[in-house]
Amino acid sequence: MIVRLLLILLGVATLGVASRVLLPTEEVSVTGNRHLSEAEIRERTGLKPGTPWLWAWPYKLKALQSDPWVKQVRLERPKAGKLRIVLAERQPVATLVRGDQRQGLAADGTFLPGAPLVKPVLEGVGVVPVRDLLVLIQTFPQVQKISFNPAGYSLEWEGVRVWGPNIMELQRWAQGSRMSASTQTVTSTATGTLMVSVYSWGVSQRQ
Known part of the structure; x- marks a missing residue:
């Protein structure tokens, strides 16, 4: 019985060594990456040419799954000796600026460190109201720019600045301004910028 057990263990050990020598990974390809480089992905997963192909399991992707830039990632084996890492990365839809620090904001509310500048720029004080933004x-x-504070939100784009106390009033104004723009009152000033203040009782504008 002991001899048989030893033979089984020896066979398993031999198979493990053989899998490393006889079937190494020949190629590791990466698709879907834009922010993360292929070299960085291979380094963080440990999946590189020469590593045992049979020992490449999805747990190797844990380092990528915890990265805020990575929305989804999976490991594929298109053929013997070849591995493919398939990513779906998050992309910034805005840029949050707090002091001298800057980070991107993805559509699902995830903050993305090291993101390029993408407008609108978000600035403000207090807790960042991610969902409202x-x-x-x-x-x-x-x-192009959204400023926030406990009193409300200020939105800016070319020739227009709009302030509102909450997103509900701003949404109502956005819908109403498209449907009945002729009902708005405009006063001209030297700035040439349309200034709009949205309240629950109505709209104040000056230009």
Whole structure:
């Protein structure tokens, strides 16, 4: 019985060594990456040419799954000796600026460190109202800058600055301004910028 057990263990050990020598990984390809480089992905997963192909399991992707830039990742084996890492990366839809620090904001509310500058620029004080900001970005696709504080939100784009106490009033104004723009009152000033203040009782504008 002991001899048989030893033979089984020896066979398993031999198979393990053989899998490393006889079937190494010949190629590791990466698709879907834009922010993360292929070299960085291979380094973080440990999946490189020469590593045992049979020992390449999805747990190797844990380092990528915890990265905020990575929305989804999977490991494929298109053929013997070849591995393919398939990523779906998050992309910034805005840029949050706090002091001298800057990071991207993805559509699902994830913050992305090291992101390139993407407008609108988000600035403000206090807790970042992520959900509200994402709603405003969707409601006003032309917006270039959004400022926030406990009193409300200020939105800016070419020739226009709009302030509102909450996203509900701003959404109502956005819908109403498209439907009945002729009912708005405009006063000219030297700035040439249309200044809009949205309240629950109505709209104040000056230009």
